[in-house]
Amino acid sequence: MNSILTSEQLLIVRNRNAGRRLELLKEALAADGIIPYLGPGLLRLSSAEPTIPHTPEAVAAALNRRALAPSRIRTNMWSVAQFIEQRRHRRTLQTWMAEIFAAPAAPTALHTWLATLPLSVIIDSWYDGTMRAALVETGRTDVVEIQGVPRANEIGDIWTKAYDLSGREVELGSTAKTVLYTPHGSVRPAANFLVSDSDYVEVLTEIDIQTPIPEVVKDRRTSRGLFFLGCRFNDQMLRIYARQIMKRSSGPRFAVLDAAALTNNERRFLAASAITLIDMPTGEAAARLVG
Template sequence: MNTILTSDPLLVVRDSDAEKRLDLLKKALAANEVVPYLGPGLLRLGSAETPVPPTPEAVAAALNAHARAPSKIRTNMWSVAQFIEQRRHRRTLQSWMAEIFGAPVAPSVLHAWLATLPLSLIVDSWYDGSMRAALAETGRTDVVEVQGVTRANEFGDIWTKTYDLSGREVELAPAAKTVLYTPHGSLRPAANFLVSDSDYVEVLTEIDIQTPIPEVVKERRTDRGFFFIGCRFDDQMLRIYARQIMKRSHGPHFAVLDAEMLTRNERRFLAASAITVVDLPTREATALLVPSDIGADGSQGHRAASSNFCCR
């Protein structure tokens, strides 16, 4: 049996069922029926060694190399960032984060392929800007990026800023074919980082009523499901954001994850959110998703055919 309903109850698909599900997801992505939600695990698609930190714990370690935080918070990215902001100033934290994520990161073949698809909405939950770079490499002019921004540098009710792919700040154009949403900010184009505890205080106060979520994201998620790849949910902050971004979306939802590695809290979150686990390594899932004739630049002819994605 390749589909298992666990005692959580968490639905896990394995082996041939996982491959069939990924084939449907491939078609759903090409038909703009699902929203890809990308995590830092995609950095490891190129090689085991990554040019920038691939986890919050790795960011915490990099920040500790600049200013050693107390041992009880040393592995928590958000707390270490808060420690630096309080002791050294916000500008110092922002400068160090820009340095930590400053190394060039080549988009993976998955990013390159997604950049060619007629997707209404893409969520990138890490700071490295790989998805932005992949979209820019296509030469597309019908894309805008909506980034979460810290309130520390702003006056008034500002939760996000919008940029075109050249890096120019623009008004949000509802007619944009693709909206790239980076809820935690990104290195490019303006080194916007939501990273410290204080960055999230007001966001988490308002996020349950959806105020920090851009209207264009709320509109475009309504009749779609979410597909999580390269993501973990082993921290409460990550679970809160994923839950609120997918709130009131149509579903169904899927996540590529190693079922054996899931924490108890992850299992509870996935089960409560009705997210089906596709139990495959990210690299193997990517190989099944991305067409074999895809070029390094993501070029490939494709047709947006219906996938019957909503039919389980």
């Protein structure tokens, strides 16, 4: 069987149907009809072992090597970061995160291909800056990156900052052809990281009414769907952010994931969000899109 509807009303496509769906998604990306939403799983597409963490648990482990957190929170990135912020100061947490993500990750063929497309929005949900690097390599001058920033470092009602590809801070304006939106921040160009529990307290209070999401992203998503690649939704924080960013998008929505590896919470989230699951290894899906 190529397509199935689970008892939780999660639509799963696989085999020939998955291949055909990816061909249609390739066309939609080239026509700026859908927004790619990229996750840390894409770092594993390289033939070499990633030089930077590609899961929240790996970030927690890297932070624990610098300051050992209590065992009950040791595998939770957000809680470990909060422990360090409270015990060592915010500047220490920011410095350590910058160190952890300092090694540049070479863009994959998928990043490089996406960078050449006339996409209105690209969403990158990890801290590594790989999508930014791919855009820099094209030499494009019509791209603005909008990053989520921690309120701890700001005075006033500031949720995001915008940068051009040279790293210069710019106005948030909506004139850029492509907006690269990194809602959790990024190591480059300014080491902005939303990572501790306290970073998210005010954001999660406001995100239901969409305040932290840039207006240009809200405007451009209304006529487009979303396509999740390299993402997992096995933590409530990740599900909340994805749900709010796709809110009021016109659809359709798709995610490439291994159906057998999904948690029950992920299945419920995908079904409730009307996200069609393409049951295929991420590497195979990426190769089909680029090829």
